[in-house]
Amino acid sequence: MFVDVYSVLVASLGDDREAPDEIGQHLFQYLERAAKVRTWLDAARKENLYLFLVGPRGSTDLREWRDVQHRIERDERICRKLVWLPPEEESLLERDARRFCERTFMARPWKGAFGDAEELDPLRVVLAAAQVPVTWYDVLESPNVSDRDIAELLVSSIPSTPGKK
Incomplete structure (x- = not known):
């Protein structure tokens, strides 16, 4: 997906809340795909390539998943990576998704009361x-x-x- 000069790949880290250690193979495939995408992007889009990864529902409450999130996001090789760990509760999904978007280039800090x-x-x-x-x-x-x-x-x-x- 392209948004202005930003290129965004979106991928799932799977549905198994109990297996955060098994995401390595999925992550490798996504990073390989991102590396291939970089080869045909222009310079501005290469610099602004993002990989948004979505964890399983309810993973936000699990320390193991938060550790995985931090490990993935600290590594900016190939592209920037952000991980959304959605809550289990349906009523919290929209608010949590907005909070995730506020961590991305989609945030609009200048919009306000004035x-x-x-x-x-x-x-x-x-x-x-x-x-x-x-x-x-x-x-x-x-x-x-x-x-x-x-x-x-x-x-x-x-x-x-x-x-x-």
């Missing part, structure tokens, strides 16, 4: 405030200012008002 176009750069929000001197823009956005000198430059760039200290 609409879809909230400011993503907190520094811009601070700089847009009326009490921030305009001269701070140059200081804060300059790549040549060291961390050690930034406070001194910010203080020295505040315009002085005659008669006030």
